[in-house]
Amino acid sequence: MNVLVYTGPGTARGPVDNTLLTLKSLLSAHYDVIPVDADTLLKEPWxxxxxxxxxxxxxxxxxxxxxxxQGTSVVNDYVRGGGRFLGICAGAYFACRRVEFEVGREGYEVVGKRDLGFWPGTGKGSIAEGFVYGTEQGAKAVGVRVDTKVLAGWAGPEDLPLYVNGGPWFALDTDVKPEDQPNVLAWYTDSLESKTSKPAIxxxxxxxxxAILSGPHIEYRIDTSKHSDPDVQRILEPLSASESLRVQLVRKLLERLGLKLNEEQHVGLVVEDILRPKLSVMHLxxxxxxRRSVEELLDGLCEEKVGHAVEVEDSVNVLRFQRSNMGDEAVVDDLASMNIADHDDAKSDVKPTVNIIVHSPPSLPSPQQVPKFDLAYYFSVLARAREDKRRHGASEGFGSSILYGKVVGSTQTLLERNLKLASKLPNGFVCVATHQIAGRGRGRNSWISQIGCLMFSFALEHSDARSVIFVQYLVGLAIVEAVRSRPGCxxxxxxxxxxxxxxxxxxEGPEGLKKIGGILVSSHFSGxxxxxxxxxxxxxxxxxxxVSLDDVIRSHARRSSRTIAPIRREEVLGRFMVCFEDMYKEFVDAGRIESRYAYAFEPFLERYYSAWLHSNQLVTLGSLGHALGRITGIDKSGLLRAVVIEGEDGVTVGQECLLQPDGNSFDMMRGLITRKL
Known part of the structure; x- marks a missing residue:
């Protein structure tokens, strides 16, 4: 699941950076905190x-x-359907029925209605005088009092200062019934002595x-070493002194939104990892x-034999290879301690170094060196799965070479955008990470892998242009069949x-379906x-x-009164690599001109339809004026087929609509297919 942070037009870098940092520090064990733009909210099924x-x-x-x-309509539907919303400062103004900002001040006044209307009243501001766009000149440390009767479990002092720079207070409309009035979680302290008490959160x-709306910048992490601006320096002391209370307050607010939090004692370590992430040594x-494909890869990349460290400057990274002799852990440990590269955007002109230790079989890194991924178990699963598939003629290549790192930037970027490396990779070469700090997903999505997630990328060279669109379908089917190949599954x-x-x-129903995985295919044509x-x-x-795959298996075991062994990431990867290779060989054979099949994916259609969710599904076709259609399958070009069964003028009942996988978004919860723009 994702926590989405809007970063589109109008957002400011300071609030965005602090929001991402605070949310990642408090939520990263359970959610991917992802920046999204306006196009994502408007066009993607997020x-x-x-x-x-x-x-x-x-x-x-x-x-x-x-x-x-359009965007506010989508957000409104999301929240009213059970979603959660957090608006801070400008995001809080935006979520009120009406905005009154700097009324009467030339060049600053903003007055008007807003579509979201989560707060049944007006966002009025600035609560503190002197606001100036794009500066900290009007920033204040403003006193806020937590309403402990409403915010249950608050353990700190009731009063604390928070950073305010143009933020609102919230005035309730007079027509709101008492039973419909929102909760006030905190008040501006100075207003409590006046005739009009002013809600802050x-x-x-x-x-x-x-929805929770906050006038103060609850997300601002105060680091006294980072600020030289005199406008900030004058308010640092009170804010710094109350930093732990700010974090406690944000935790309580996120709990009110039903979000699961990181353990409190780990927050500081998470912040350090976010601010100064390290790339781990990788093991090949x-x-x-x-063995042979690895040696051919190294010979093709390196101008000299790999023994002591050899560096290859590639498009994105500097790849530094060094061999490890069996039992010679000191060499590896020394390299790990000396040459871990900072993944630091401030040094964007310097290519990060990826340190790679090459292990010749049967040598593998020790469990102390790779405690988060059992390579010996992975290779044993690979061997057993091949034995099961041997009757089908598995060629024992896919998954035989593996590059593993505990913390990497992105497995996809490493294999795809380092062009020298990409040009030499053998088919089925796989790269695995326990954590990614810059993961990539389909469209504008992102993968920032959580503990327990299997994140991997593998290389494939495919020569048939007619069938290339089907590769993503074949990968998905191989994942499902690999999991179902386990005894009891x-x-x-x-x-x-x-x-x-x-x-x-x-x-039951759409609400009973939970996403547990995704596939991204990148390709370029060469040679x-x-x-x-x-x-x-x-x-x-x-x-x-x-939910996780292991949760699904345990639930399935209870329903069927069977004992099924817990699943591990290494097992899933090993089974998948063998399953995909076996299917890919059949796929290539079926695509040959002399084949008895009309096209490469034809022998897999029945299996694919038995695994997918869409047989005869009714959908709304956005590209045909929101006509009602029924999905009928995949055509021989790899496009999704749907037949119109009901539509407005100009749309013919019975008309077939063909949809490209990379040109459309499928919002399954709403049964809506829309064309990406």
Missing amino acids: QDTAACLVIPGGRDLPYVEHLEP VECAIEKGR CSDGGG EDLPVHLKWPNDIYARTG GAFRMVIGCGLNVTNPHPT
Whole structure:
């Protein structure tokens, strides 16, 4: 599940950076905190996987320009359907029925209605005088009093200062019934002695959903070493002294939104990892069958034999290879301690170094060196799965060479954008990470892998242009069949959502479907073939915030009164690599001109339809004026087929609509297919 932070037009860098940092520090064990732009909110089916949408500080008017009315309609539907919303400063103004900002002040006044209307009244500001756009000149440390009767479990002092720079207070409309009035979670302290008490942080129930709006910048992390601006220096002392209270307050607010938090003692470590992430040493390993391909890869990349460290400057990274002799852990430990590269945007002109230890089979890194991924177990699963497939003629190549790192930037970027490396990769070469700090997903999505998620990318060279579109479908089917190949998992409720997502059924209806994985395929044409890097992410054992593959297996075992062994990431990867290679060989054979099949994917159609969620599904076709259609399958060009069964004037009943996988978004919860613009 994702926590989405809006970063579109109008947002300011300071609020965005602090929002991302604070939310990651408090939520990263359970959610991917992802920046999104206006196009994402308008055009992507983000609602299914969003635990919360956050609109941070900046300027309210550009939010209106780029999100009203279509975007606010989407956000409204999301929240009213059970979603969560957090608006801070400008994001809070934007979520009120009406805005009154700097009324009467030339060049600053903003007055008008707003579409969201989560707060049934007016956002009025600035609460503190002297606001100046784009500066900290009007910033204040403003006293706020927590309402302990409403914010249950508050353990700190009632009063604390918070950073305010143009933020609102919240005036309630007079027509709001007492039973419909939102909760006030905190008040501006100075206003409590006046005739009009001014709410600082409010909580609004919106049908099934909930919204919290804050006038103060609750997200601002105060680091005294970072600020030289005299306008900030004058307010640092009180804010710094109350930093722990600010964090406690944000934790309580996120709990009110129903979000699961990181353990409190780990927050400081998470902040350090976010601010100064380190890239781990990576380990290049192979089984007996992969030894030759690894040596050919190194010979093709390196001008000299790899023994002591050899560096290759590639497009994105400097790749530094060094061999490890069996039992010679001191060499590896020394390299790990000396040459871990900072992943630092401030040094964007310097290519990060990726340190790679090369292990010749049967040598593998020790469990102390790679405690988060059992390479010996992975290779044993690979061997057993090949033995099971041997009757089908598995060629024992895919998955035989593996590059593993505990912390990497992105497995997809490493294999795809380092062009020297990409040109030499053998088919089935796989890169695996426990954590990614810059993961990539389909469209504008992102993968920032959580504990228990299997994140990997592998190389594939494919020469047939007619069938290349089907590769993503084949990968999805291979994931499902690999999981179902486990004893007791033959009828596990794991399914495919077109075009490339993995879902588990945990209950009835659309609400009972939970996304547990996704697929990303990148390719370029070179030397008469498509050089592809296929990225996969699958939640194997992390139960938060919704469901993992292991949860599905345990639930399935209870229902069927069977004992099924817990699943591990290494097992999933090993089974998948063998399953995909076996299917890919059949796929290539079926695509040959002399084949008895009309096209390469034809022999897989029945299996694909048994795994996907869409047979005869009714959908709304956005490209045909929201006509009602029925999905009928995949055509021989790899396009989704739907037949119109009901439409407005100009749309013919019975008309077939063909939809490209990379040109359309499928919002399964609403049964809506829309064309990407």
